[in-house]
Amino acid sequence: MTIFAVTGCAGFIGSNLIDRLLKNGHDVIGIDNFSTGQNRFLEEASLRCNFRLVNLDLLDLDGLKLSIKGCEFVFHLSANADVRFGTDHPRKDLEQNTIATYNVLEAMRSNGIKKIAFSSTGSVYGESPVIPTPEDGPFPIQTSLYGASKAACEGLISAYCEGFGFQSWIFRFVSILGERYTHGHIFDFYQKLKKDPSCLAVLGNGKQRKSYLYVQDCIDAIMLAVEKADEKVNIFNLGVDGYVEVNDSIGWICQELGVSPRLDYSGGDRGWIGDNPFIFLDTKKIQALGWRPKFDIEQGVIRTVQYLKNNEWVFDTRGGQ
Structure with missing residues (x-):
């Protein structure tokens, strides 16, 4: 079984992913600073011997390097998802999304970890002129600080794949429920x-x-893509047909x-x-792997x-x- 690290492990998607990984028999290192994550979401995980929780801010690079030592694959889900109030605190998106992602990549590089799955967003498409929006659709001017910070994260991840031999799975979500x-x-x-x-x-x-997507359908898609997609940089829209x-x-x-x-x-x-x-993503690419939302x-x-x-x-x- 694989040893996974999950950032944002006490959050909405992260805690659900943790439960799935543990149920499948994997060892998991969960990382969260609990700024918005909830300990109660990890009650079931905390009872398992194959789960280790690290209370850590991703801006602590040295601590992060130590925390993920020995793992083989990183699910990087931690982020500031406060789109609505982004203009009230623009530095938060830079630090918690872009710089934190850089730190994750550097911690991986120092530990020889080559595989990362990243929770991006459909917001990187801005107000796309192409609806439904495919993964290779035009990247327009960014309209939110959140989307801009996530686009920067995608760029960093792709550059590490090219420069340091990483492999990535980037997921552009609609809103998850x-x-x-x-x-x-x-x-x-x-x-x-x-x-x-x-x-x-x-x-x-x-x-x-x-458009919205149920969280367990989202995790189904993530797990399937990681299993079946094998490009250097794998990018998938995740949403429903509607x-x-x-x-x-x-x-x-x-x-x-x-x-x-x-x-x-x-x-x-x-x-x-x-x-x-108007947000509506084209999901033919993930569906081609055999995924359908339930x-x-x-x-x-x-x-x-x-x-x-x-x-x-x-x-x-x-x-x-």
């Missing part, structure tokens, strides 16, 4: 409706078109919560600076709401951010 979800529109809407079920403030006009309006998502959320609020729209055709009003967007939204209903403690720990 499901159990342990702790930020995003469902989180925000749920929290607002809990405070006032009679009115829901909506950033934008509600007609923004978005999209919904924000209004559709609001309808499913409200139905699940049993509320009928007045909708108070603001902000025109987008919710904030860098908000892409859940559609509506099912993903409902499962997420149900998780939040059963785990309202996450609102106290995240504070809505």
Whole structure:
């Protein structure tokens, strides 16, 4: 079995990936500084003898070099995913995304580790003129600091593959939904409706078109790509064959919560600076490997709401951010 390191191991996607790797019998080193990650997400993992947790900030390069010593493959999922408030603290995207990724690559190089899977984003396409957007679509001007920092990360990873013989799997996600979800529109809407079920403030006009993917389908795709794709740099879009309006998502959320609020729209055709009003990725490449999502967007939204209903403690720990 392979020895994996997973950065961002106490986060939404990272903790779900940890559980999958451990279930498959692998040894896993989990790394997180718990700035947003949750210890409770690692309760099951912590009971396993093949899991070791390291509380570490990725900006600590020397500590990172020691932490991943002996592993064979790095899943780099740690990041600042705060797209909406990126302009309030632009240095955070640089440090937590780009510099942290550089540190991961350098720690790998010093330990002779050659394989990395990276969680990028569909935001690197900016407001693409090609819909659905393929992996080889044009890279337009970046519209968010988050997307720009992730594009820089992709460039670093590709350069290390060329310069130092690394192999990479880069995954450009749509928004991910499901159990342990702790930020995003469902989180925000749920929290607002809990405070006032009679009115829901909506950033934008509600007609923004978005695509989403259930977290276990996401992990299925990641594991399949790592197993079957063997290029030097492997880039995959991950999403479903479709999209919904924000209004559709609001309808499913409200139905699940049993509320009928007045909708108070603001902000025109987008919710904030860098908000892409239409995100829909072409996923033919990952599907060619045999992957198909098991859940559609509506099912993903409902499962997420149900998780939040059963785990309202996450609102106290995240504070809505």
